Amino acid sequence: MIKFTSLVRFFVVSFLVVTALIVHQNEASAAPNSVDRIHGSDRFSTAVQISKTGWPKGANTVLIAEGYGFADALAGAPLAYRMNAPILLTGKDQLSGTTAKEIARLNPSKIIILGGNSAVSGNVEKALKTVGGKSRTVERIGGTSRYDTAAKIASKMGNPSKAVIVYGWNFPDSLSISSYAARNGYPILLTNTNGLPGETKSALKGINDTIVVGGPSVISNNVISQLNGKSPERISGSSRYHTGSKVFDKFYGSSTKAFVTTGKNFADALTGSVLAAKQNAPILLVEQNEIPYEIRKDVRTSRLSKFSVLGGTSAVSHHVINELKIDVDDIISTAKAQKGVPYKWGGTSPSGFDCSGFLNYVYDNNGVNIPRTVSDIWNAGKKVKEPVIGDVVFFETYKSGPSHAGIYLGDGKFIHSSSSNGVTVSEVNSPYYWGPRYLGSKQIF
Numbered sequence: 001m002i003k004f005t006s007l008v009r010f011f012v013v014s015f016l017v018v019t020a021l022i023v024h025q026n027e028a029s030a031a032p033n034s035v036d037r038i039h040g041s042d043r044f045s046t047a048v049q050i051s052k053t054g055w056p057k058g059a060n061t062v063l064i065a066e067g068y069g070f071a072d073a074l075a076g077a078p079l080a081y082r083m084n085a086p087i088l089l090t091g092k093d094q095l096s097g098t099t100a101k102e103i104a105r106l107n108p109s110k111i112i113i114l115g116g117n118s119a120v121s122g123n124v125e126k127a128l129k130t131v132g133g134k135s136r137t138v139e140r141i142g143g144t145s146r147y148d149t150a151a152k153i154a155s156k157m158g159n160p161s162k163a164v165i166v167y168g169w170n171f172p173d174s175l176s177i178s179s180y181a182a183r184n185g186y187p188i189l190l191t192n193t194n195g196l197p198g199e200t201k202s203a204l205k206g207i208n209d210t211i212v213v214g215g216p217s218v219i220s221n222n223v224i225s226q227l228n229g230k231s232p233e234r235i236s237g238s239s240r241y242h243t244g245s246k247v248f249d250k251f252y253g254s255s256t257k258a259f260v261t262t263g264k265n266f267a268d269a270l271t272g273s274v275l276a277a278k279q280n281a282p283i284l285l286v287e288q289n290e291i292p293y294e295i296r297k298d299v300r301t302s303r304l305s306k307f308s309v310l311g312g313t314s315a316v317s318h319h320v321i322n323e324l325k326i327d328v329d330d331i332i333s334t335a336k337a338q339k340g341v342p343y344k345w346g347g348t349s350p351s352g353f354d355c356s357g358f359l360n361y362v363y364d365n366n367g368v369n370i371p372r373t374v375s376d377i378w379n380a381g382k383k384v385k386e387p388v389i390g391d392v393v394f395f396e397t398y399k400s401g402p403s404h405a406g407i408y409l410g411d412g413k414f415i416h417s418s419s420s421n422g423v424t425v426s427e428v429n430s431p432y433y434w435g436p437r438y439l440g441s442k443q444i445f
Contacts (some may be wrong), residue, residue: 021426027050032325032367033305039312040098043067043267044089046311048102050268051086054275054403059081059106061085063098064128065114066092070171070266072115073179074188075150076141076275078157081182084278085112087271090120095127104132115149116142143199147190151203154187162186162209165200165219165227167193171266172240172285173214176247177274178262179259179283186211191219196226204228211235213243237294244285248302252282256303260324261310263292264373268311281308286338289317291324293384296443300389301410323445326368328390335407335415335423342422355404359392362407370444381442392444393428395437402439 038053040046041407044067051059063080065073067089080087086106088099103111111128113120119142128138141156143149146168154163164181166174168190181188189200204210208229212219217237224232235250237243240263252258259276261269263285276283284295298304308323309316338361344352348360356374363370371377377400378394387393387408394402406416409425417423429435 026396033307035307035309035321035324037309037312037321038272038314039268039310039315041312043271044096045098046268047089047271048086048098050272050310051088051102051106054278055084055086055106057161059085059108061110061112062103062108063087063105063112063114064090064120064124064374065270066090066110066119067096068092069115069119070174070270071146071168071190072119072142072149072153073270074110074166074174074266074365075146075153075190076114077178077182077270077277078185078187079112079141079153080274081277082185085274087114087274089267089271090124092119093121093123093360095124095131100127100131104134105129107132107134108136110137110139113140113142114153116140116144119149143196145197145199147197147199150188150190151199154189154203157185157187160185160187160207162179162211163204163207164188165191165210165212165223165232167191167214167218168197170218171244172263173236173271175261175263175266175273175285176211176240176244177211177235178270179276179281180209180247180251182273182277183280191223194220194222196223201226209311211327213247215243224400239294240245241285241292242294244283245298248284248295248298250389253283254311255280257281257306257308258299258304259308259310260286260316260320262286262288262315264288265315268315272310288315288317289319291320293386293388297388299324326366326390326445329360331366331368331390331407332409332415334365335409335417338362338423339415339425340422341417343417343419347417353417353423355417356405358423359405359407368445374402374405377405377444378439378442381444384441385442387428387441390445391441393441394439395434396439397437404437408441 038049040049061083141152143152164186210227210232212232213235237246342352347353348357391408391411393408393414395404396405406413406414415425
């Protein structure tokens with residue numbers, strides 16, 4: 001009898017422990033996505049904050065680029081990663097005081113200037129040699145043009161197996177690929193739209209594998225025909241965000257961490273590219289107050305749960321951060337847990353839902369407040385060209401205008417509280433009922 005009682009006690013205790021672990025795991029999975037911001041008062045101080053994040057104990061080498069031009073810093077990202085060196089920014093004719101203080105903290109033995117004297121003057125080079133009151137070795141990698149500088153930087157990369165080709169006169173397409181190129185040791189070389197510059201051709205000698213980032217309107221097929229070896233891989237989209245999405249899908253589909261920054265400026269992304277490479281994370285481009293459709297789709301359908309935003313609110317607003325924090329998987333889990341709950345006019349609880357009551361219950365339980373009625377939700381939401389997981393899809397049923405709504409699940413399906421079936425899953429484009437009544441989709445976060 002004693003042995004039987006002990007055995008029972010053992011199973012009871014074991015059950016309680018396992019139950020506690022399951023509850024703990026469920027609570028942990030219900031936590032919002034993690035979002036932090038790395039920023040300073042301007043591009044120079046943001047670069048310093050990125051440096052402090054990635055190199056808290058200092059660095060043997062620091063790369064310096066002019067803060068208002070993108071080409072040299074872009075080409076320098078793979079070299080910076082290889083040397084485990086942060087990229088800091090300077091004015092053309094005067095060393096930023098913020099940058100000087102960070103160099104003193106990092107205490108490098110070597111400083112490499114990216115660009116010629118027209119980008120970073122001799123006065124800045126002189127200041128760098130004694131910054132922080134200590135004599136330092138200063139090297140300059142600069143050419144007669146941005147193409148030449150990029151080629152000279154590439155020559156410091158040893159014998160790479162592959163190179164990345166980007167348009168030399170604009171930055172958006174190159175921002176998304178910079179972390180991947182840096183992580184893999186692929187030099188970033190620059191081109192014109194219709195012809196490959198001689199400096200780039202020379203730098204490509206011995207490299208027979210290339211990735212071209214940008215469509216034919218930016219990098220023509222004529223440039224493609226001038227590249228060595230096997231057919232280059234072109235990655236391009238209809239916009240800078242679409243191109244960035246394709247880079248993400250190609251190289252970072254299983255990532256759990258991403259860096260997020262503005263797609264309208266280059267400084268934060270380029271200085272952050274080395275830190276992103278160190279963490280094997282992509283760089284995602286957004287608008288100041290909006291996550292573009294293609295990037296929203298990636299965020300909602302991927303494993304991403306940790307985000308570091310590069311830059312202040314003038315680059316990426318709190319609105320974007322708040323959306324990044326929302327774990328759509330939790331929203332969908334909450335919704336699916338209510339399958340089978342009966343329809344009830346005016347219902348807002350698991351004892352019974354009407355369609356908008358179901359939406360209110362699901363979103364409210366995940367920290368998202370929405371209006372009570374379908375028409376008010378429609379008016380409050382932002383119209384999107386196509387729904388992504390977690391968006392609201394609307395239908396015109398018993399009266400003119402939006403009168404029914406559900407939560408988009410992906411793959412053409414939505415979950416909703418139907419007057420005939422209660423909480424159920426249906427096809428948005430069902431030809432028999434929902435398809436002809438579909439009005440559109442709204443983003444409500």
